[in-house]
Amino acid sequence: LAKTTQPISMDSYEGQEVNITCSHNNIATNDYITWYQQFPSQGPRFIIQGYKTKVTNEVASLFIPADRKSSTLSLPRVSLSDTAVYYCLVGEGGGADGLTFGKGTHLIIQP
């Protein structure tokens, strides 16, 4: 599985757009990029997944450059409830294997 690197923590304010970048230099051709969100004492929750270019859903956007060596999770107009740990995972599609979580990014949203 490709190793990922994310900032350990980030701070922002309510109403701002937050971008969290993940580096995955050794991503393989068959690998997808997936982001999860985790609140304290809860299981991770799927946010978004992509393979290339841009993916958008009701909660976030995922930007992936052509070389796919990095990706950026964009959270529009964050609120206090977006304070959580965000994990970037890279792996082959199919979900047949257990997931390898890195350290994640602790996002803190202030009023």
Add this chain to the structure above:
Amino acid sequence: GAVVSQHPSWVICKSGTSVKIECRSLDFQATTMFWYRQFPKQSLMLMATSNEGSKATYEQGVEKDKFLINHASLTLSTLTVTSAHPEDSSFYICSARDSRGGALYEQYFGPGTRLTVT
């Protein structure tokens, strides 16, 4: 969306006793389930892969005789922590893969079980 439940949500037990944690997929079948452990302020670590009708596969460093996994049906996997000790205190999380397969995200996580061994 697909829902995975865990029971109990928290448990306190005495050192030396055994504790069973259940993981259920509520609205889909899961031939494969996964068990993770998370210590405070750390990331999730995969412990084992639970396969319906066959033996579990354990990650390196995880004692299979201590963490017994049973996946007796397509909707239920259990993790039994045997002879628990304080160092086993942790947050245990399961995930289930939809048997229909598909993309990576089709692993759905349970809410977790907080185990405290006194």
